[in-house]
Amino acid sequence: MDYSLSFKVNEKIYLRDPESTELGKQIVKNAIDLIHTLGFEHFTFKKLAKEMNTTEASIYRYFENKHRMLLYILNWYWSYMEYLVVFQLQPLANSKAKLERLVELLTHPLEESEGQADYNKQFLHQIVITESSKVYLVKEVKEINENAVFKPYKDLCARISELIQSHNPAYEFPHSLSSTLIETAHSQLFFSQHLPKLTDAGKKNKTEFVARYLKDLLFKSLQA
């Protein structure tokens, strides 16, 4: 198979493809750093422009607003995760091993070696945990969804569904369990970091804890 490791995100998300110019690439790279530092609410195009010595208007030529920029970043992440799910799990022996590896992919930050883009993967993972739900928990979700901009998330969910169904074809809720796995990975990681009383995590090994919890949840759900 011939494939290139670049994830083309839906054209509707940007005004101008950030991958097409050096400035565009720098905007996305610096945006990931700054959203991680400030949080999405405090992140503005003006601050980003100052940070990278360009102008606000130049950034607006690539993205309509910061919400679309976040959506672009998350689309990249979801596409990349789908890629990992497809190609990293394929060689594994059985559906149990595949599902276990899947949980590790969802809970552990991406490794720096994986992928080609020089985005900070640690930061990206933290952004996914803290900010991802903000792209769909909005009044405009219907109009946004019409441009298929959530397709990478749905595709990832569909892939996980396939794994679930191949492990237990009789299971009634493969899609819901998939999205629950993804969302719960995020919420439990966030809670274990910031509101630990909402979890059973200890002071350390929070990632391991969440992985253990999700595996328990997943395999018990899929028991015959």
Added chain:
Amino acid sequence: MDYSLSFKVNEKIYLRDPESTELGKQIVKNAIDLIHTLGFEHFTFKKLAKEMNTTEASIYRYFENKHRMLLYILNWYWSYMEYLVVFQLQPLANSKAKLERLVELLTHPLEESEGQADYNKQFLHQIVITESSKVYLVKEVKEINENAVFKPYKDLCARISELIQSHNPAYEFPHSLSSTLIETAHSQLFFSQHLPKLTDAGKKNKTEFVARYLKDLLFKSLQA
């Protein structure tokens, strides 16, 4: 036992107790309606003031900002849910029946008859589904949490934990499963309404679907 059905929310959340004046009560009531209509991002104090024929500054005398106002509304909801969990489940025969009723409380909008405040319960439930995660998924979560303003959520979570532990004392993740139940109720209801491909819900009976899914998840997790 002597109790009154008014949920005193943490004083740190407001500048002036909205329950203490007629204007304060009207502000909260109208805020619920307007957040539901506009979504939290588009909701502003200026719009709320115009809606109810008062001034922006008057609202600022009660709440520092709209984030605190949302926190106030959610605290009221979480306290009310804990009340329902304690007093509605208590008469039920066994832990299985209690957990089943719990899932129904989490997934179904509050009934208008329940509680005393004349908040729109349908709107409130929809706000909880769509907006609740926005109060903790922020950079300032640590400072916010220091004032114990998430205590009602943690208390609710602790109550559910007790139910879980009484059903299966050996279960390893009672708190995480509790928060997962709450969060998943919200995310699956949202997805079934707006991004149905992320679920296995059909065109109708979405609430029933989510309840069925959560019960399956819960009881399989708690199997010995």
Added chain:
DNA sequence: TATTAATAATAGTATTACTATTAATCAAAA
């Protein structure tokens, strides 16, 4: 070299979030 096209920077505006100050109301003390 002149012309056109692409790109970025300047300089705005409208809205939002928030606050300092002033005005109005009301209750208690003189």
Added chain:
DNA sequence: TTTTGATTAATAGTAATACTATTATTAATA
């Protein structure tokens, strides 16, 4: 009853944010 003090709300702002129209600059092509 009037005066004072305290509480409350409204006016009129400011700083920051989100976004855009226009101008300037650079690069490509005729």
